[in-house]
Amino acid sequence: MDYLDEFFNYISSVSPAKLVRVFWFFFFFEFVRFFLVDFTTVLLWKLTAVFRKQRVREGRNLFWAEKPLISIIVPGKNEGKHIFKLANSLKEQTYQNFELIVIDDGSDDETRTICNSLKKNGLIDIFLSNDVRGGKASAANLGLRYSSGKYIIHMDADCSYDRDAVENIIVPFYYDEKLGAVGGDVQVRNYRESLCASLQAIEYTDTISIGRISQSQLGIYRIISGAFGAFKKDALDSVGGWDIGPGLDGDITVKVRKMGYEIHFEPTAICQTNVPVTFKALIKQRLRWDKSLIRFRLRKHRDVFYPNESFRISNFVSFVENITYSLVLNFKWYFYLIDMVLNFTSRLIFIIPMNFILYTINNYFKFIVFSLFRQRKNVKAEYFMLYMPLMALYFGYFLRLVRTYAYLQELIFRRSYEDSWNPEKSSRQAKSLKL
Amino acid sequence: MNTSTENIKVVDHKINYNNLVFYVIDTTNSILNIDHTMGYDALILDASDPEYARIVLKKIRSHYNPEFYLKPVFLLNFKETKDPLLNNMHDGLMTSYDQVVTMSETAKRIFLKTTQLDNQLIPSFEGQTVKKVLNYMYTRDIRTLKPIVDLNSSIGYTYPELSINFTNTEEPQVLEILEWADREGLIWPDFYERVYLCNNCNSGALSYREVCPHCNSSNSKSEDLVHHFPCAYIGPISDFQNNIDNSLNCPKCNKTLRHIGIDYDKPSVIHHCNNCDQNYQDAFIKSKCLSCEDDIDVKYLVPRTVNIYKLTRKGRSAATSGFLSSSQEVDDIFGTINMQTLKIMLHYELEKVKESPAQKTSIALVHLENVFELYNKIGKKGERKLLEELVAVVRENIKSSDVIAFESSSTLYLMLTNTASENAEQKLKNLSALTENLIKKNFNGFKANLLHKVKMLDTDKKAEVQLQELSKDFFA
Ligand SMILES: [Zn+2]
Ligand SMILES: [Zn+2]
Ligand SMILES: [Zn+2]
Numbered sequence: 001m002d003y004l005d006e007f008f009n010y011i012s013s014v015s016p017a018k019l020v021r022v023f024w025f026f027f028f029f030e031f032v033r034f035f036l037v038d039f040t041t042v043l044l045w046k047l048t049a050v051f052r053k054q055r056v057r058e059g060r061n062l063f064w065a066e067k068p069l070i071s072i073i074v075p076g077k078n079e080g081k082h083i084f085k086l087a088n089s090l091k092e093q094t095y096q097n098f099e100l101i102v103i104d105d106g107s108d109d110e111t112r113t114i115c116n117s118l119k120k121n122g123l124i125d126i127f128l129s130n131d132v133r134g135g136k137a138s139a140a141n142l143g144l145r146y147s148s149g150k151y152i153i154h155m156d157a158d159c160s161y162d163r164d165a166v167e168n169i170i171v172p173f174y175y176d177e178k179l180g181a182v183g184g185d186v187q188v189r190n191y192r193e194s195l196c197a198s199l200q201a202i203e204y205t206d207t208i209s210i211g212r213i214s215q216s217q218l219g220i221y222r223i224i225s226g227a228f229g230a231f232k233k234d235a236l237d238s239v240g241g242w243d244i245g246p247g248l249d250g251d252i253t254v255k256v257r258k259m260g261y262e263i264h265f266e267p268t269a270i271c272q273t274n275v276p277v278t279f280k281a282l283i284k285q286r287l288r289w290d291k292s293l294i295r296f297r298l299r300k301h302r303d304v305f306y307p308n309e310s311f312r313i314s315n316f317v318s319f320v321e322n323i324t325y326s327l328v329l330n331f332k333w334y335f336y337l338i339d340m341v342l343n344f345t346s347r348l349i350f351i352i353p354m355n356f357i358l359y360t361i362n363n364y365f366k367f368i369v370f371s372l373f374r375q376r377k378n379v380k381a382e383y384f385m386l387y388m389p390l391m392a393l394y395f396g397y398f399l400r401l402v403r404t405y406a407y408l409q410e411l412i413f414r415r416s417y418e419d420s421w422n423p424e425k426s427s428r429q430a431k432s433l434k435l
Numbered sequence: 436m437n438t439s440t441e442n443i444k445v446v447d448h449k450i451n452y453n454n455l456v457f458y459v460i461d462t463t464n465s466i467l468n469i470d471h472t473m474g475y476d477a478l479i480l481d482a483s484d485p486e487y488a489r490i491v492l493k494k495i496r497s498h499y500n501p502e503f504y505l506k507p508v509f510l511l512n513f514k515e516t517k518d519p520l521l522n523n524m525h526d527g528l529m530t531s532y533d534q535v536v537t538m539s540e541t542a543k544r545i546f547l548k549t550t551q552l553d554n555q556l557i558p559s560f561e562g563q564t565v566k567k568v569l570n571y572m573y574t575r576d577i578r579t580l581k582p583i584v585d586l587n588s589s590i591g592y593t594y595p596e597l598s599i600n601f602t603n604t605e606e607p608q609v610l611e612i613l614e615w616a617d618r619e620g621l622i623w624p625d626f627y628e629r630v631y632l633c634n635n636c637n638s639g640a641l642s643y644r645e646v647c648p649h650c651n652s653s654n655s656k657s658e659d660l661v662h663h664f665p666c667a668y669i670g671p672i673s674d675f676q677n678n679i680d681n682s683l684n685c686p687k688c689n690k691t692l693r694h695i696g697i698d699y700d701k702p703s704v705i706h707h708c709n710n711c712d713q714n715y716q717d718a719f720i721k722s723k724c725l726s727c728e729d730d731i732d733v734k735y736l737v738p739r740t741v742n743i744y745k746l747t748r749k750g751r752s753a754a755t756s757g758f759l760s761s762s763q764e765v766d767d768i769f770g771t772i773n774m775q776t777l778k779i780m781l782h783y784e785l786e787k788v789k790e791s792p793a794q795k796t797s798i799a800l801v802h803l804e805n806v807f808e809l810y811n812k813i814g815k816k817g818e819r820k821l822l823e824e825l826v827a828v829v830r831e832n833i834k835s836s837d838v839i840a841f842e843s844s845s846t847l848y849l850m851l852t853n854t855a856s857e858n859a860e861q862k863l864k865n866l867s868a869l870t871e872n873l874i875k876k877n878f879n880g881f882k883a884n885l886l887h888k889v890k891m892l893d894t895d896k897k898a899e900v901q902l903q904e905l906s907k908d909f910f911a
Contacts (some may be wrong), residue, residue, distance in 0.1 A: 106702070116717055120648075129716055130660070130669075130702035137667035142660070145670045146714055240687035244667050429664040429698055 003349075010350045022344060022351055025336040026358050029329055034207070035366055041214040042370065059175025063167070070098040070170060071149030071233070075139030077104070079157035080111030086157055087123040095167040098153075099125040101143040106133030135422045136226075137242035144233075144241045152236055155271075156227045160189065162270040169230040169269035180235035180261020181253060183221065184228030184269035185209050194277040195387075199394045201275070202367070202384050206391075209267065210370045216265035220318035223250040224263065228271035235261050243300075244422060244430045247292020254301050257315050283402055290406035291416040293326055330403050359392035443532050450479070450532060453539040459511075462487055469494045469503065477507040477542045479529065485516050496524050496571075496599045504567065505549055505574055507542040509534075519583040523595040526575070548574040553757040559843030560810050561615040566753070568597045569621070572746070573754035580613070580744040582627055589726065590630050590639035592741045604726070607637035610739055621750035621758065624742035631722070631736040638726035643733070645706070645718035651730060652710035655718075659701040663692065671705055768819075770826045770839060777840035777848060781898035784850065789894050796892040797859035799849040800905050801867070804884035806845050813878065818844055824877065828869050832862070848902065856891040863887045 115127045191201035215221035226249040239255040276282040371381040409415040450457040461481035482488035507526045585593035644653045658671040668687035675683040683692040867885040874883040888909045
């Protein structure tokens, strides 16, 4: 009781200026970027929807009038068990003029048999198989090489798609010809499976979906998820398809942007995926994602920062924003921590809970407000209310620590080249060529 | 005995030597008729024209009459050939007429053995054919039936001693007859080779090729897929080739490929169909029958084993002492009983007739005389169908207490209860007419010859003896 009294005394006695001084990290960075900016852009997006409506409708009509052939590429290793479900569910799509191309990247299970019989039954149009694994990028490239559609959709075998997902992800190309690629909205299907999955479901709704609407509006959207992304075939051909991963989703997006195309996030093109259900698996996945930030933004595509002929201000801003908020702020947070420890040592017992409360309030508010913007939810927002307080820990500590570890590993040791995600032969080449 | 060679002269196609008359056949003889060779002891066949010699030899050896098919035949002016028939179905090679001296010894050996043969008639097509082959083998001291590669045979192999009775396209039947003889215990198989036959026409002349799984065309181009590691590009090797030199250049990153396994590899092969423009990896293997032109999935081809057959003890003695064939294949036709059961039923019928002598029971034998000609054409399946239809017709016209039993695919026995032999005779006449009509209608107007013999059951003789007597009376 004494502590609570003291806590409230402290909070109420602090002047606004002092409050900002103590919680500067929250107010200047996180609140501004992840609340004010996102909120404003999403609100603007919502308010201007009326004006877009006509354009979208015309685009949709144009799309249906042309009925372009779409190539759906599904690369993967040992995905046979998922392919049957995927192929069957694609028959439910509102848009049917597509060819399904499945690439088996050196599977050592029943995949080949399953896919060959699916092909025989007409559920798969093209099935190609590599006897030796070449990595996800080369598998996708093989699909691209033998595709004949005007648009290419990259899908993951273990995801499922809304009935109108294919239609909705292609329509934007028909009202905005500058687009080179469109990303779909990825939602968490197995959110009930574990606490870990539930937390990720909130993260996907919150930062990933909403964040991408806002990024797309600001023109700095940079990662088209491999689970659901559509590309103009011309655009993919001109960048030579996918490069060696990990992180090839972000990489291909940057490459398409560099060619001068715009990238769009389409919140009505919905895909559901399974996320890792254990923290261990989640850590492994995030280490891979986070390492690719260093590898691709800071190394491979650092020319985005150079004022050469392909320089584009939006690419520059996108990178700066990404690096600032992911890399710089990640380390700056430790400055904040040190700042607090050194300068407010005696107040730490109040500051830490207060930070927690600030973040949690922010999270609740944001989640509720943004929930109102979302047209289609796979779960009622209330389901997550109970988990919301944990998000401060999830974002503030868990993901931050994983990220720090990944950055250090990659900055110092270039660990991504050892990731077993790629076959060793490709990694060795990539490393020696500094890709 | 005059053994000097000065007396050897050909006079009007004939050579008289050592009490034997050799008849010389050359191209001046008509090949259509060999009947004029009847009565001569041995033949000398001029083989300078192998085509001609082949036709004549085949006519002789495939003849149904032992007078012809067992006759010693010597080939004159024989030239090296690949024809298994000419190579194997003669009794000696001659380069001049002087050699009749040694040939006459050979001929006499054959005659001696011929006299030892048993002249039993085996009432089935398979039995007759096998007996004929056994006779030939016995007189020539042949103990094995060895398959010989033969491009003219529809299955690729031929057993000259047996196959000579069939045309090239009937070769699959040869295998069936051999299997029959195997089941009868006359010959013993040793694996030699497996052949695959067309499921439509039984031909082994098949052309295998990889075809497009979409359109079955074999018009395709195969290429290696090449994966360039540094840039993850992957495509057919033609993507990497140029018109200037042999180097491979990556179309994505323009680098030159250096070393397989280090900077690139070939993870698989892709086929492009020039007919339907589809790409595929798992080609179908199809087999085109060069005989009926059916295109068959290899998994539907009919595998057959080509064995080397050795005569068993039973087989060796069968030529001289005959053999009893079982009638397994026809035992299970609906509406019939087997011979064993017939004997038992006749036994009880005899007891019954003994007790009430007013009751008269007849037994009858029905033989389809020329039916093997038809079996040859319609094959095993057709034969079975014919017999089933025949039984159905007979059953409709006899009492339910009457029984039918097949002895072979050409001979059957009837037990007609409460029927005196005169009535039985009339009944059988009607049945024969009906059956002949049936065969005519169902088998392309084929005119079958149905013969029969009826006998009243004699209470003083055993059932088995009465059946034997009926058979003897008929075939005598
Ligand atoms: Zn084809
Ligand atoms: Zn390359
Ligand atoms: Zn055929």
